[in-house]
Amino acid sequence: MLSTFNKPVRFDEFMQFALYHPQYGYYARGERIFGNDGDFVTAPELSPLFGQTIGIALREVLTRCGGVVYEFGAGTGQLACDVLHTAGDLISQYNIVDVSGGLKPVQLGRLLAQHGPDVAHKVRWLSTLPNDIHGVVLGNEVLDATPVRRFKWHGNGPLEAWVQRHNDELQWTWKPADPLFATTIQALHAAHGPWPEGYESEIAEQSAAWVSTITERLSGLVLMIDYGYHAAQYYHPSRNQGTLRATSRHTAHDDFLVKVGEQDLTAHVNFSGVFLALSSVGGELEGYSHQGEFLLAHGILDIAQQQPDFTHPVRGALMRQNLNTLLNEADMGEAFKVICWSKGIDAEGTALSRAFLTNDRSGDL
Ligand SMILES: C[S@@+](CC[C@H](N)C(=O)[O-])C[C@H]1O[C@@H](n2cnc3c(N)ncnc32)[C@H](O)[C@@H]1O
Known part of the structure; x- marks a missing residue:
């Protein structure tokens, strides 16, 4: 498998x-990735309150x-x-689009177990992106799992990261950035620098392309939740090692080139880049807020209190602990953001757009 890298490949191709x-x-590993016994826990795995609150938030928009x-x-699932x-x-x-198609049996199993065949028959799996997307687009922790290009700042010309095999290991190779990529890096430096010599970071070209394509085909609304920053934080001079990280068994580290295919690789989302991409093709930003603010605005505490287990001494305590992780600023509440945009529909006056009015941080973008 390492022979794939006998010749240098660009880092985003390596990540792909x-x-x-x-x-x-x-992602060919399937279900083993998720949850306490896997490598990481995402919000839906942590607590059903996360998705139930999103369902409530989307109700009015769904009718449109x-x-x-x-x-x-x-x-x-x-x-x-x-x-x-x-x-x-x-x-x-309910359409599911996943580049790791191997997860379909797991998703179907959960849907059948939790809802039975009547509800499960509403779910379809799509292997390609539809040409017309009329509906609500939803994604949690998808953009951070999109390959990124990595660069290093040098006053005499920025460099790009490539990966190559040397004997039995993979190593970094830095090459001069191609003219187009160099121009993008220099524009970021002009806006957010000066960066120290050797400053490293990422540019999520594929993620921006995905956002533009979805928005071009959209007649509806998109809600994406992920961890990340706006550009001024993302490319702050002090963040000189970027945001790339490897995760295995709930431990994050920066040995990106080892255990290929056995550890997760992610980069934080540059939400200003998402905003730029959606606006460039006619998308209209509905709002941008912290996950905690979003969930509170849509009544997660009321939904929690209605759960039969909420006051149970053991199950209730765990539920409250997980709720706290979703909302707390020191946990997922602030690190995770919600970005929402529409095209071709009027979302004005819905609970979703009203809630953004009180928690909107789009001025940061
Ligand atoms: C970190 S997992 C998150 C899974 C789930 N949303 C959750 O919150 O537990 C990222 C998932 O996004 C999928 N993915 C990444 N890029 C995608 C794309 N362009 N289209 C569809 N799925 C994608 C990956 O295959 C993977 O299943």
């Missing part, structure tokens, strides 16, 4: 291979989008189960 190669890629949902990167729990009566079709 390491995550998504159908045989050797990390024909009751159709497109969820990207659906993981174990838990977010789908929870959104269907609180908005299933308004959902006529």
